[in-house]
Amino acid sequence: MDLGRRAKDSALAAFVALILAIPLVGFNTNQPGGNSVGTRWDWVAIAVAVVFVGRFAIGLLPPRRQGERPPVVSLFLTKHQHILGWIGLGIAIVWPFLPFASQYLLDLATAVLIYIMLGWGLNVVVGLAGLLNLGYAAFYAVGAYTLALTAAYWNFGFWEALPLAGLTAAIVGILLALPVLRLRGDYLAIVTLGFGEIIRIILINWQSFTYGPNGVNGLPRPTFFGLPLAARAPGGGKTFAQFFGIDFSPTQRFMFLYFVTLALALIVNIFIRKLRRLPVGRSWEALREDEIASRALGINPINVKLSSFAIGALLAGFAGAFFAARQTFVSPESFNFQESATVLAIVVLGGMGSQLGIAIAAIILVTLPEFGRDFAQYRMLLFGAAMVGIMIWRPRGLFSLRTPSIHLSDAKR
């Protein structure tokens, strides 16, 4: 493209930017005293200039040819996935002891771990079995509310409620899967989307059972083999700090929850990795690749779909219990569609099927809005720009190469 045409192209882009910028940044109502509307034409001019120069600069770059770039980054990452995974685990273990680790960073890391677990769980359904699920937050909610309601009604502790949370979510997953077994693709996505909303609305409206929109608070935190991590033990028992003869500090509580979450995340990781190499995991992938062919090989598609939904829901239920214990409070508003969308974005961004990719994507998606706090109102803009950037540079996710579940050499172990 010659310079003249490039300039014309850039001018067109600048014109579009002008139209968008006038209403978006041109007016300012945030005046002290209220009603007056200010204008910011200088901002509009800056926006238009940035778009013009940017567009012109992009045109100067050598054209990218589609499909001809060897997946160097992807190959590198996939080859060294093991090492990267171990490095990640190492960082996760020493994280609370790093000099800059604060209560806030510890809490953030716990949230990241919960999202990693959610991502791995949804990956079973979307990444492996290829069933698009837009209502994943529903299972997350079931897990969280199982902890909340068993604590509220029967005084269950965290550890008693945790397996129950997974189990209840898995049962709900199977119940949802039963009527939608015949659906695929877009239709399945719509039904799961509706299901997610149904659960949330039930939680809001069934006031007498779920405490409605006010939510449930005072939820139990995990104890260390019965020793609570608190300043005083209820009922005159010993606390964790008293038992070990150390001074109590709230940081211990954050650290403990972090390590418990990390431990469960590791178990989930190993569990899924094992499942993927078992017949059940391969049947999920076969279903994603070609349902008709897998039926012709004698695989019952109903079992395959039910198992993937149940396992995915089970893991969401566990993650939900951790979420509830971290907040010690749940309300229906924590489980809206945005939650499902975020988890789905983590799976897609990570590269469907890759556990390490999902972990990295979860770190990015959960911490990015936090980093942006200094930018106040612009943080969602930053978030959006980062997502667009990742999708441009790595359209098939961070780790798009799949590792085979079995090798010819495996027979000679």
Next chain:
Amino acid sequence: MSALLQVDSLTMRFGGLLAIDQLSFAADEEKITAVIGPNGAGKTTVFNCLTGFYRPTAGSLALHRAGRELRLERMDGWRIARDAGIARTFQNIRLFAGMTVLENLIIAQHNKLMRASGWSVAGLLGLRRYRNAEAAAIERAAAWLERIGLIDRADQVAGTLPYGDQRRLEIARAMCTEPVLLCLDEPAAGLNPHESHELNRLLLSIRDKDRVAILLIEHDMNVVMGISDRVVVLDYGKKIADGTPAAVRSDPAVIKAYLGEPET
């Protein structure tokens, strides 16, 4: 002695279209039976009824296995593959394209491995029972890869194989389910003469060495006439001829269906 597969008065109607009309034929054990006919004669529809993808409008499909009679028209597709032991390939190849060659053959042994893995419990615990079953499955797959000449590509992604290799792999995958009847939908389509010659040898070895009966749809007359023990000819959903390749070749009804009436 009754035939392995007995098709009796099979009828399939799609709305106003009568795709198969009162079709009866049989396929014998350890024999290759070919179903031929002009385009649109209803060959693939017969296959789809046989493998449970369509439910026939009327008629019966009976498979005789180990002294038992299984009525295929009442079974789901996956049950036909698992319990009746009918494996099939597809006209447009349906491999698990994103998975490796070996994985394709291992998935074909799903039901056996699933039992061995104790519905995943024994597998998760890494019990010897499952490890042995997995090693045996790999061995079976490797033996088939040797036979179809793809052993060096075992860990390659199936979708990247050349067309002819994909065809052979799909047959090997079907054979890994340990069927009693192998149904092939145009296995020679798109193959060059050399590849189609190799295919003939493979199919004959499946009949003679594995003692598995084959039912195939084919347009390539070299394949049909070269290896079939029996040929069934369809036209407009009706059977017009049934016999040895030589007899069918000289049947006036068949010549008429394929070439049209000679001008007088």
